[in-house]
Amino acid sequence: MREVVVISGKGGTGKTSLTGAFAHLASNKIVCDLDVDAPDLHLLLRPQAGRTEEFFSGHVAQIDNRQCTGCGLCASMCRYDAVRVDGNTYSIDPLRCEGCRVCVAFCPAGAVLFPEKHCGHWHISSTRFGRLVHARLFPGEANSGRLVSVLKQQARQLAKSEGKELILSDGAPGIGCPVISSLSGADLAVAVTEPTPSGRHDLERVAELCGHFRIRLGVIINKFDLNPEGADGIEEFCRSKGHEVIARLAHDQIVTKAMVAGLVVTELPETDFTREVRKTWARIEELAARGKKS
Amino acid sequence: MIVAIASGKGGTGKTTVAASLSRVWERPLVAVDLDVEAPNLHLFLRPVIEESSAAWIETPVVDESRCNFCLACSDLCQFKAISVMGSVVLTFQEMCHGCGGCIAVCPQKAISPGRRELGQIGWGRAGNTQFLMGRLRIGEAMSPPLMRQVKSRLKDIIEATGRDAIVDAPPGVSCPAVNAVMGSDVIVLVTEPTPFGFHDFKLAWEAFSPLGKPMGVVINRAGVGDRKIYSFCAEMHIPILSEVPYERSAAEGYARGRIVADLSPEFRNIFVSLSLKIFELAAGSRVLEATHA
Numbered sequence: 001m002r003e004v005v006v007i008s009g010k011g012g013t014g015k016t017s018l019t020g021a022f023a024h025l026a027s028n029k030i031v032c033d034l035d036v037d038a039p040d041l042h043l044l045l046r047p048q049a050g051r052t053e054e055f056f057s058g059h060v061a062q063i064d065n066r067q068c069t070g071c072g073l074c075a076s077m078c079r080y081d082a083v084r085v086d087g088n089t090y091s092i093d094p095l096r097c098e099g100c101r102v103c104v105a106f107c108p109a110g111a112v113l114f115p116e117k118h119c120g121h122w123h124i125s126s127t128r129f130g131r132l133v134h135a136r137l138f139p140g141e142a143n144s145g146r147l148v149s150v151l152k153q154q155a156r157q158l159a160k161s162e163g164k165e166l167i168l169s170d171g172a173p174g175i176g177c178p179v180i181s182s183l184s185g186a187d188l189a190v191a192v193t194e195p196t197p198s199g200r201h202d203l204e205r206v207a208e209l210c211g212h213f214r215i216r217l218g219v220i221i222n223k224f225d226l227n228p229e230g231a232d233g234i235e236e237f238c239r240s241k242g243h244e245v246i247a248r249l250a251h252d253q254i255v256t257k258a259m260v261a262g263l264v265v266t267e268l269p270e271t272d273f274t275r276e277v278r279k280t281w282a283r284i285e286e287l288a289a290r291g292k293k294s
Numbered sequence: 295m296i297v298a299i300a301s302g303k304g305g306t307g308k309t310t311v312a313a314s315l316s317r318v319w320e321r322p323l324v325a326v327d328l329d330v331e332a333p334n335l336h337l338f339l340r341p342v343i344e345e346s347s348a349a350w351i352e353t354p355v356v357d358e359s360r361c362n363f364c365l366a367c368s369d370l371c372q373f374k375a376i377s378v379m380g381s382v383v384l385t386f387q388e389m390c391h392g393c394g395g396c397i398a399v400c401p402q403k404a405i406s407p408g409r410r411e412l413g414q415i416g417w418g419r420a421g422n423t424q425f426l427m428g429r430l431r432i433g434e435a436m437s438p439p440l441m442r443q444v445k446s447r448l449k450d451i452i453e454a455t456g457r458d459a460i461v462d463a464p465p466g467v468s469c470p471a472v473n474a475v476m477g478s479d480v481i482v483l484v485t486e487p488t489p490f491g492f493h494d495f496k497l498a499w500e501a502f503s504p505l506g507k508p509m510g511v512v513i514n515r516a517g518v519g520d521r522k523i524y525s526f527c528a529e530m531h532i533p534i535l536s537e538v539p540y541e542r543s544a545a546e547g548y549a550r551g552r553i554v555a556d557l558s559p560e561f562r563n564i565f566v567s568l569s570l571k572i573f574e575l576a577a578g579s580r581v582l583e584a585t586h587a
Contacts, residue, residue: 008304009332010304010305010332011303011304011306011332011465012303012304012305012306013305016490036468037467037468037471038302038303038304038465038466038467038493038494038497040303040489040493040494043489043490059372077394077398079392079393079394080393080442095472095473095476096476098391098393099372100373100391100393101370101395102370102393102394102395102398105395105399106398106399137468139467139468139497139498139501139502140467140468140469140472140501140504141468141469142469143469144468144469145435172466173304173305173331173332173465174331174332174437174464174465175331175430175432176331176430176434176435176436176437176470177435177436177437180433180435194549195549196548196549196551197334198309198332198337201332201334201337202332202334205331205332205432208432209432209433212432212433213433223545223549226542226545226546226549227546227549230549230550251542251545253518256488256518256519259488259489259490259519260488260519260520262489
């Protein structure tokens, strides 16, 4: 079984639109949306509700005001500035609470409760391109990295039990916790970038991250025609670092058109652009078949 | 006044808006990049960085000669960053959230503070604008602790100089994004009129509404996609502060590192008018209806 994760560093480079097209083109696979913070792949894949599970992770402190003596020890020990004082009434700001349990452990009155946190939902759904494993973290929640791990475990189990050969994942933007979690165990990371200063800068950062975790990286330069020299510069960078440039794709409004129709771009009548996307996917399959970096 | 420029979906033009607003802002300003995973504002404002220093988080260092392996530290730790196996104490520095609990709870005083690098905090100037940014170390998973330190530095600057701040927030609606907009006076949500843009805009609206701060919308790449965002904003009484029309020349200018407000007098006027509407929004006065209405 192979795992391909599409990432980008910078948001808005076309990662999800391309992943949607790859989901159409790939055969015998499970599709996974690991951008649990702001997932969009379902807008293209339009899943039918299947199995839904609640996601609990970590805890949040709560002060029981009947027990609280107002000593203020919790406020002085909290490193996250999560304890609010209003006159003599103490409370915890759940958005700031890190769930570290320090206030719970040290409160001399035993006044701090520590319930488990319900952070979101995850789903296994059916789509016209097969199964989709996806989730939604509630707004403002942390621990997206753990939810990403849960999704990957589910996708792997499903792939195993149904004899699928590929897990295709849409990763999160950035280089932090959810991205690191997305990359673990991947055979190939595909970074979608664009020839803008931000695209280039953030590509360099995800490339370094992949190097750090020894993940093989291929690069798609999307919207290359907005700045052909910039695209050349990115190719030069990739060559020097040993990352294959899988494709250069033009900036084409057909992508937005497909999105508005709730379709992936390769479902529209064939054009030069969609032919390029098909070639791109064929190349990704070849690269993924080589397996993990040794 | 602190203005947070945020968006649910990445790549909708947050940095474009932050850079352009910084360019036309009339009052003394500090421009801040809190998108520490993928900081881009400096690529457009091109500040001279005068000061850069590492930011750290406190992590435990165990003196095993004093440890009696009582397990108090590993029982307390919620992040599996410290674990006692027989007569060996293992610490997992990269898992540590820096709560200080293990150090405080240890009855033997066997744990002392060490540190892990979170990234860098840079400070400089772009013309008359002060500039502040965080840059997460590659391989570091936690952005909120670094963001907290950048924000605390921002607070010092604001207290010392009385400057306004324009903050480029990270995309998304989870913990880092909420963390970024939490201390602001006004939130400007940048979106694009596409299904992805609209979907993530609704998530952001839902995430930030409980903060009770004045919020307005900038619709970037107006003219592409569909009209759903407009009907939603009208229905929910969310003010559309400006629309930045989609023009290929703007996309090309941006691709070459230009600030959109510098591309033409028309673009500049859009951001001058946006800055005035932000002041109105902050003052709680009724925001003028955007031109589309």
